[in-house]
Amino acid sequence: MRILVVEDDLEAQRYLVNGLKEAGHVVDDAADGDVGLTLALSRPYDVAIIDRMLPKMDGLHVVGEMREHGNAVPVLFLSALSEVDDRVKGLKAGGDDYLTKPYAFVELLARIDALMRRRSPASVRTRLQVGDLELDLLTRAATRADQTIDLQPREFRLLEYLMRHAGQVVTRTMLLESVWEYHFDPQTNVIDVHISRLRAKIDKGFETPLLHTVRGAGYMIRARN
Amino acid sequence: MHATRRWIPGVLRTQAFRILLVYLIVFAISAAALVAFSYWNTRRALDAQTDQTIEAEIVGLSEQYQRLGVGGLVDVIISRSAHGTQGLYLLTDSAGHLLAGNLDAWPKIKLQSSRFVEFDYQRRFDSQTENRRARGRVFLLPGGLRLLVARDVHERYETGRLFTTTLPWTVALMILLGFIGGTLVSRNMLARLDTINRTSQDIMRGDLSRRVPVLKAGDEFDTLAENLNRMLDQNERLMRGMREVTDSVAHDLRSPLNRLRNRLESALAHATNGERAVAELESAVEETDGLIATFNALLLIAEAESGVAREAMAPITLAPIVEGVAELYAPLAEEKGLTLGIEPGGTVPIEGNRSLITQALANLVDNAIKYTPDGGRITLAATQTPDGALLSVSDSGPGIPETDRARVLDRFVRLDTSRNSPGTGLGLSLVAAVAKLHNATFDLASNAPGLKASLLFPPSRRRPQATS
Numbered sequence: 001m002r003i004l005v006v007e008d009d010l011e012a013q014r015y016l017v018n019g020l021k022e023a024g025h026v027v028d029d030a031a032d033g034d035v036g037l038t039l040a041l042s043r044p045y046d047v048a049i050i051d052r053m054l055p056k057m058d059g060l061h062v063v064g065e066m067r068e069h070g071n072a073v074p075v076l077f078l079s080a081l082s083e084v085d086d087r088v089k090g091l092k093a094g095g096d097d098y099l100t101k102p103y104a105f106v107e108l109l110a111r112i113d114a115l116m117r118r119r120s121p122a123s124v125r126t127r128l129q130v131g132d133l134e135l136d137l138l139t140r141a142a143t144r145a146d147q148t149i150d151l152q153p154r155e156f157r158l159l160e161y162l163m164r165h166a167g168q169v170v171t172r173t174m175l176l177e178s179v180w181e182y183h184f185d186p187q188t189n190v191i192d193v194h195i196s197r198l199r200a201k202i203d204k205g206f207e208t209p210l211l212h213t214v215r216g217a218g219y220m221i222r223a224r225n
Numbered sequence: 226m227h228a229t230r231r232w233i234p235g236v237l238r239t240q241a242f243r244i245l246l247v248y249l250i251v252f253a254i255s256a257a258a259l260v261a262f263s264y265w266n267t268r269r270a271l272d273a274q275t276d277q278t279i280e281a282e283i284v285g286l287s288e289q290y291q292r293l294g295v296g297g298l299v300d301v302i303i304s305r306s307a308h309g310t311q312g313l314y315l316l317t318d319s320a321g322h323l324l325a326g327n328l329d330a331w332p333k334i335k336l337q338s339s340r341f342v343e344f345d346y347q348r349r350f351d352s353q354t355e356n357r358r359a360r361g362r363v364f365l366l367p368g369g370l371r372l373l374v375a376r377d378v379h380e381r382y383e384t385g386r387l388f389t390t391t392l393p394w395t396v397a398l399m400i401l402l403g404f405i406g407g408t409l410v411s412r413n414m415l416a417r418l419d420t421i422n423r424t425s426q427d428i429m430r431g432d433l434s435r436r437v438p439v440l441k442a443g444d445e446f447d448t449l450a451e452n453l454n455r456m457l458d459q460n461e462r463l464m465r466g467m468r469e470v471t472d473s474v475a476h477d478l479r480s481p482l483n484r485l486r487n488r489l490e491s492a493l494a495h496a497t498n499g500e501r502a503v504a505e506l507e508s509a510v511e512e513t514d515g516l517i518a519t520f521n522a523l524l525l526i527a528e529a530e531s532g533v534a535r536e537a538m539a540p541i542t543l544a545p546i547v548e549g550v551a552e553l554y555a556p557l558a559e560e561k562g563l564t565l566g567i568e569p570g571g572t573v574p575i576e577g578n579r580s581l582i583t584q585a586l587a588n589l590v591d592n593a594i595k596y597t598p599d600g601g602r603i604t605l606a607a608t609q610t611p612d613g614a615l616l617s618v619s620d621s622g623p624g625i626p627e628t629d630r631a632r633v634l635d636r637f638v639r640l641d642t643s644r645n646s647p648g649t650g651l652g653l654s655l656v657a658a659v660a661k662l663h664n665a666t667f668d669l670a671s672n673a674p675g676l677k678a679s680l681l682f683p684p685s686r687r688r689p690q691a692t693s
Contacts, residue, residue, distance in 0.1 A: 085537055102517055104510075154552060180553060184525075184584045185518055187591045187652055193556040216510060 001116060004048040005029045006036030006062065007078065008055055016049065019105050020112075033057025040066050045073050047115050049108075052079035052090065060093040067094040074115040078103070087183065106217035110169040117165065128163040131223035133202060133210055135163055144202055154179070155198050162211070162221040171218035195219055242411040249403035253396045264388050268381070275360055275376050276341050282312070282374050283364045290366055298366075299325040311376055313346065313359050319369025328373065332359075343378070358382035417446045421453065433461050466530055478519060485512045522651040529581055529658035537580070543573040543607035543616055550586045551605050554594060562599040565590075568606035575614045575682045577663050582616070582680075585659040588652040589618040589678045597622035597675070610681075613665075617679035624676040630669045656680070 003025045007013040010031065017027045028043065030036035033054040040048055040062070048066075052059040063075050077090040077098045087098045096118070097111050128135040133144045140156060142149040151159065157179050162170060172191040176182050195211065203209045212220050290298040302314045306327035315326035323330075332344035343360045361375020420438055427435045436457060437450040492505035551567050558565035586605070593603045601621040608615050656678070660667035665682045 102513075104514075180549070182549075182553070182583065182587075183580065184587070185521065186553075186587055187518075188557065188595065190553055190557050193560055197556050216507065 001046040002026045002028070002044065003112070004036070004039055004043075004045045004050075004073075006031075006033070006040075006048065006050045006054060006059070008032060008051060008053075016108075019109075023109055031055075033059065033062045037062045037065050040073065041069055041071060047112050048073050048075045049112070050075055050077060050095075052077055052081060052086070060089065063094040074118065076108075076111055076115060104171075104217070106169060106214075107171045107173060110171050110174060110218065113168040114165055114170075114174070117168065128160065128166075130163050130166045130221050131208065131210055133163075133221075135160060142202070144206060149201050151198075151201065155194070155201070158194060158198055159202070159221075162219065165221075167220065167222045169214050169217045169220050174218070237408075237411075239411040239415055241414050242407045245403065245407035245410065249400060249407070253399050253403075256399070257392060257396050260388075260392060264385070268385060271378075271381055272341075272360065275378060276362075279341070279360075279362055279374050279376060283362065283372070286372060286374065287364065287366060290370075295324070295368070295370065298370075298372075302326055313361060313373075313375040313377060315373040317371050319371075324370075326373070328375075331373070343382075344375075346375075348377075414446075421450065424453075428457065433457075433464065463531060466527075478516065481512055481516050481519070485509055485516070488512060519651065522655060525581075525584070526651065526655050526658045529655070529662045537578045538576055539579070540574060541577050541579045541582070543575060543582075543614060544570065546579065546583050546586060547605050547607045547616070550583060550590055553587070554590045558594050558603060561594060561597075562601075563594060563597055564602045565594075566602070566604050568604050568608070570606055570608035573607045573609050573614045573616075575663075577682065578659075581659045581662065585656040585680070586616065586618070588656055592652055593618050593620040593622065593676070593678075596620070601675075612681060613684045614682040615679055616682070617677055619672045619675060619677040621672065621675040624671055624674060625669060627671075 001024075003020055005013060005016050005020070005027055007016060007029070008031050013029055013031065017029050020027045028039055028045075030039055034056045036048075036050065036054065037057060050059045050062055054062070057065075059077060059079075063077075066073065066075070074096040075094065077095040078101060079086060079090065079098065080101045090098045096115055099108060099111060126136065126138050128137065133142070135142050135156075137160065142151050142156065142159065158175065161175065161178050172189065173185070175191050176184075176186075195213075199209075199211045203211055208224070210221050210223065212222065214220050286298060286301065289301050293300075299316065302316055302325040305312055306314050306325070313326075313328055315328040315331065316324045317331070318324055321331075328346055332346055341360060341362050343358060345356050346359050347354045348357050357377055357379040359375040360378045361373055364372045364374065366372055417440075424435050424437045436454045439447050439450045439454070441447065488505045488509040492502045492509065495501040495505065547567055551565055555565050590603065590605065597603060597620045603618065603620045606615070606617045606619070657667050659665075660680050663680075663682055665680045668679050668681065670677045670679070
């Protein structure tokens with residue numbers, strides 16, 4: 001995948017670029033808004049990672065210009081501004097996701113994966129399947145090996161999100177933001193309890209577990225180890 | 226421009242003085258015009274009266290002449306001259322010889338009949354002569370006789386003269402007094418502004434404890450001083466809060482940073498021992514996450530306390546917030562063997578910041594779950610009371626001893642009994658900050674047994690008032 005990184009903190013940029021290259025991506029970098037915008041408009045990218053505050057042209061402006069030129073590349077904002085207000089501004093300007101510094105690299109990778117997945121022509125899917133676990137989005141029914149699983153509405157949304165990102169790491173923050181729409185870190189990890197309940201419903205009594213904990217990162221649903 | 230301006234004393238440049246001066250000039254002009262007009266009118270009326278009397282006398286005398294001839298006329302004039310002091314008469318023949326009358330000679334006037342004229346004459350009185358003013362008319366009788374009939378109008382004349390000479394002085398005096406008054410008023414104003422300026426300069430120099438003196442006169446300067454002082458109080462509070470944050474950060478972020486450093490050093494030392502190094506690095510990452518959480522909480526508290534988040538205030542309802550938080554925490558509570566319930570209430574609309582209130586409530590529930598032993602009960606409630614909207618979290622845990630209740634709201638304070646539970650120690654500080662942002666009261670009370678933490682949002686959106 002081709003990724004554009006626009007970040008003026010050179011240390012952070014080097015770290016980001018190296019990390020992304022190690023994860024197998026092709027990366028271009030820019031240190032200010034002008035160069036970033038030129039690159040974004042002249043080369044095809046799958047994802048752009050753009051810092052909110054940049055020299056010459058700030059991040060919001062860069063994305064605004066990109067969108068004005070009909071460029072629809074998914075954008076992940078990186079920012080030291082963490083207020084809900086700033087997040088809203090970022091998303092309104094045309095950003096697709098917003099990550100506050102300091103961040104965990106796994107969190108960034110997970111979000112980039114999610115953005116790229118979103119971009120692939122996902123067509124309107126009415127059924128999601130991972131191994132023998134199936135989710136019917138129309139009838140809101142979950143079955144595993146033809147056994148019906150009884151899910152609460154929130155559990156259904158949680159499972160749906162995990163299955164839409166099957167094979168990808170999904171972090172606790174991503175779940176809290178997407179499934180509960182909360183943008184804060186609870187003192188206790190409430191998400192873990194929700195996951196373990198879900199796990200009890202979908203994995204208990206089956207030979208192969210589908211819902212896995214990824215240490216230091218989050219969770220992943222997938223058919224095989 | 227500036228050089229000349231510096232010569233004008235400060236008082237003359239005040240707005241109050243300028244306004245006063247303009248009013249004064251307008252007032253002086255209109256007052257003078259009014260007085261002059263009424264004087265002129267009065268004088269006209271008095272003159273008309275005098276003229277009428279003289280006219281009547283002339284008619285009377287000319288009748289006497291027609292009936293009794295020169296001799297009769299002379300007799301009448303002599304008798305009238307002697308009679309009153311008001312009437313003045315002079316009768317001469319065609320050659321100008323005096324025939325009768327109480328005037329010595331023709332006054333120096335143009336002797337035209339049919340026109341009233343004013344002239345000066347001399348009056349003898351107790352061997353003294355004085356110049357007096359008279360008003361009269363000359364009448365030509367058949368046979369070349371000339372008759373002057375006049376009346377003494379000296380009093381009126383004197384009054385008028387007095388008037389015209391004193392009027393400019395009065396106006397001048399009025400302007401002078403106004404000038405002095407304006408100066409005094411402006412100086413008073415300037416003095417009070419000066420105290421405000423001096424206070425602000427002192428504060429800018431670093432003495433934050435200075436306040437503008439309030440004179441208790443209840444005037445606009447007092448209102449200004451009170452508002453300024455309130456603003457200064459707020460600034461000082463913010464500064465103090467900032468210093469507290471800095472102190473807390475220094476105190477409570479240094480130790481985790483130190484631990485982090487130790488871990489990294491240890492990992493470096495054991496770089497050859499892969500397993501040990503990985504374990505140390507993993508703890509280091511965990512330590513960093515803890516640091517980030519503390520840091521975020523501090524920022525959020527600062528944001529709530531500074532009032533920046535007031536911009537994000539909107540009409541919201543508490544019920545959905547309570548339901549959402551209860552739903553998020555229900556599995557956690559259940560796992561600990563606790564019952565988490567919602568006490569039924571209305572929708573409870575308030576003006577507030579949804580995100581911050583949600584987080585404050587989550588912190589309270591988090592705490593309640595952490596400290597309530599197995600089999601306990603936690604109840605969330607949002608109700609409308611006469612005192613405002615009440616948001617509360619009650620538990621059946623050990624509660625907080627009354628003596629410690631105020632202390633737990635301080636940053637990083639964790640009662641010794643809870644040292645080993647996870648958390649930043651900032652949970653309740655954030656709740657307190659959110660309460661302050663909303664002008665709400667945050668109260669920790671006994672739930673007998675247990676703790677009841679409640680936020681009382683004042684009714685309606687009463688703004689912090691500017692004046693009382």
